[in-house]
Each structure stands twice: as C-alpha cells, then as structure tokens.
Amino acid sequence: MSNLNEKSKNGNNYFDSKIDKIVEKFNKIKKKATIMLDSGGYLFQKSKRMDVKPEEILKLYSELRPEIGVVLDHPLNPLVSEKENAKRWEKTLKNTIKMWGNVDIVLLPTVHGYSKDALIDACKQLKTQLDPQIVLIGIGSLVPLIRSTKGVRKLFSNSKNRYNNSLQFVAEAVRIVREEFPDSFLHVFGIGSVSTMHFLFSLGVDSVDTVGWRLKAAYGAIQLPGVGDRFVTAKGKRRVNLSNHDKELLEKCKCPVCKGLSLEERLHNLDNAIKNGTFKKRAIHNAWVFNWELTMARRMIGKGRYLDYILTNISNRAYRKVIEHIFVGDSLRES
Numbered sequence: 001m002s003n004l005n006e007k008s009k010n011g012n013n014y015f016d017s018k019i020d021k022i023v024e025k026f027n028k029i030k031k032k033a034t035i036m037l038d039s040g041g042y043l044f045q046k047s048k049r050m051d052v053k054p055e056e057i058l059k060l061y062s063e064l065r066p067e068i069g070v071v072l073d074h075p076l077n078p079l080v081s082e083k084e085n086a087k088r089w090e091k092t093l094k095n096t097i098k099m100w101g102n103v104d105i106v107l108l109p110t111v112h113g114y115s116k117d118a119l120i121d122a123c124k125q126l127k128t129q130l131d132p133q134i135v136l137i138g139i140g141s142l143v144p145l146i147r148s149t150k151g152v153r154k155l156f157s158n159s160k161n162r163y164n165n166s167l168q169f170v171a172e173a174v175r176i177v178r179e180e181f182p183d184s185f186l187h188v189f190g191i192g193s194v195s196t197m198h199f200l201f202s203l204g205v206d207s208v209d210t211v212g213w214r215l216k217a218a219y220g221a222i223q224l225p226g227v228g229d230r231f232v233t234a235k236g237k238r239r240v241n242l243s244n245h246d247k248e249l250l251e252k253c254k255c256p257v258c259k260g261l262s263l264e265e266r267l268h269n270l271d272n273a274i275k276n277g278t279f280k281k282r283a284i285h286n287a288w289v290f291n292w293e294l295t296m297a298r299r300m301i302g303k304g305r306y307l308d309y310i311l312t313n314i315s316n317r318a319y320r321k322v323i324e325h326i327f328v329g330d331s332l333r334e335s
C-alpha cells in the first residue's frame with residue numbers, strides 16, 4: 001500500500017503503522033466478503049467545515065478496491081437552517097459529479113433532503129448529472145430523524161408541517177426516492193436496531209447498515225428476535241431483564257456463542273455484569289441475531305408475508321403506528 005503511505009512516511013511512523021494494520025485487516029476481510037466502503041462524510045454532520053477532498057477518497061478507493069464505494073457526502077443536520085442544509089447538499093452534489101466515472105469501482109451516490117421538494121430536486125439532479133438509471137442509490141441524513149431526539153421531533157411536528165413525527169417523514173422520504181428510482185437498489189445509511197431494519201424494509205428499502213449490534217454489546221445489551229434491548233443483569237431504571245419468553249428465545253439461539261449450551265451457560269456468556277471477556281460474545285450473538293432477522297425478512301418478502309411478519313414481530317410502538325397507518329390505514333391520531 002505504498003501510495004497510501006507516501007504522504008505520511010516523511011513524518012509519522014505511528015500513523016504509518018496504523019494505516020498498514022488497517023489495510024492488512026481490510027484485505028483479510030475482502031477475501032471473505034463483499035465490501036461497501038463509506039467515505040466517512042457523516043463524521044462532518046455536526047461540523048460546518050469539511051476538509052476531506054473527493055480526490056483523496058477516490059485515491060483511497062482505487063487502492064483498497066472495495067466492491068462498492070460511497071460518494072463523499074456531507075450529511076444534513078436537522079438542527080441547522082434550511083439554507084445551511086442546502087449548502088451541504090450542493091457540496092455533496094459537486095463531490096458526486098467530481099467522483100462519478102473517475103474510479104473503476106461501483107460508486108453509490110446518496111440523496112439528502114428534509115423536505116419533499118428538496119428530496120425530489122436532489123433525485124432529479126442526480127439523474128440529470130450522472131445517469132437517468134442509477135443502479136444503486138442511497139438515502140442519507142435519516143439517522144437523527146429515526147432517533148427522533150427531542151429537538152428533532154419538535155421540528156417535524158409544527159403546524160406548518162404535515163408530518164406529525166419525524167418517522168413519518170422517513171417513510172415519506174423513502175417513498176419519494178423509491179418513486180424517482182423505481183428499479184434501483186435502495187440503501188439507507190446508519191440504522192440502529194433490528195426493528196429499524198424491519199421498519200425500513202417494509203417501506204421498500206433493500207439494504208441497511210448498522211453498528212448497533214456492536215454498540216449495544218459494549219453497552220451491555222443483548223438482542224433477541226422481535227424484542228428490544230435486554231440485559232442479563234439489569235441495573236438501573238431503563239434496563240430490562242430477560243422475561244421467561246425472552247429466555248425461551250435465547251434457548252433457541254443458534255449463534256456460535258450460544259449453540260450447544262444450556263440456558264445458564266448462555267446467560268453466563270452474555271452477562272453484562274461480568275467485567276472481562278463478555279463484550280465480544282455479546283457482539284457475536286447480537287450480529288447473529290441481526291443477520292437471522294435479515295434472512296427472515298428476505299424470506300418473508302419472497303413469500304409475500306412480510307407485512308404480517310413484522311406486524312406480529314415488531315415490538316417498537318412508534319414504528320408499528322407508522323406501518324399500520326401506511327398499510328393498514330389506521331389513524332395515527334387514535335393512540
């Protein structure tokens with residue numbers, strides 16, 4: 001990886017060895033899996049400046065050669081002005097045009113927008129400037145809306161806005177992009193939990209990415225199909241122990257950590273109260289559960305039974321409300 005290191009070789013040995021290790025690890029993973037590499041643009045979501053240049057990302061992509069590389073985008077922030085977000089989109093569009101056709105890997109362009117008009121415009125600009133039939137398309141900037149923090153929720157529920165919560169706008173955003181790109185493979189960036197994945201799939205999204213399984217493991221939580229975060233040792237108000245039903249689910253887990261063990265051994269392996277050595281086990285278990293749910297989702301979509309499946313299995317009330325509103329026709333105001 002000589003080119004990658006050229007600049008740093010003059011100065012920083014520590015940086016060199018870090019880069020070498022990352023590249024080595026990357027190449028090992030590449031032998032076993034298909035890789036989509038993100039540009040890291042989301043790291044600038046809270047910052048006004050963006051110092052990385054699209055040319056630098058192109059150089060990185062042409063050296064690492066992932067199967068898919070995400071364009072260098074500049075995600076929006078719902079808590080800044082419309083004008084500021086418009087500037088961010090302009091920058092993303094400029095970067096996308098600079099990168100398009102200039103690297104021989106598949107690029108994934110992304111659209112961003114916090115209003116119907118902004119999103120439609122963004123889609124049309126990409127179609128005009130890149131290709132009317134883009135094969136892969138991503139939607140970015142939805143994470144703060146999915147998390148629906150206090151300030152964001154308020155923003156999407158004022159009287160001028162017909163979306164009475166930010167999740168409804170997420171559903172609307174997916175619908176708009178799906179309509180503009182009916183045959184493209186649609187990816188949504190940065191989702192957290194299994195329930196969010198089901199929520200987005202039900203809206204017509206094809207793929208998602210998450211580090212939720214790892215973050216939850218670090219926080220001490222384990223995932224089980226259809227239920228929220230659970231803790232083997234629940235200390236504190238917001239932490240939930242495993243119910244008898246959850247334990248039955250855990251007994252069925254076929255992940256490499258749980259397989260072949262008794263319930264007690266499984267609980268011990270995943271116990272957040274044990275200081276050393278359980279994080280990795282929880283992370284593997286959580287990743288397995290996530291992947292299992294993904295397989296189930298695709299199976300159910302194939303059988304035409306997905307809506308029934310998620311309405312039975314999704315425990316998150318906010319997601320259920322939006323899904324029922326769209327597909328079952330229940331009024332959102334009723335509950």
Ligand SMILES: [Zn+2]
Nearest residue numbers: 253255258285
């Ligand atoms: Zn397991």
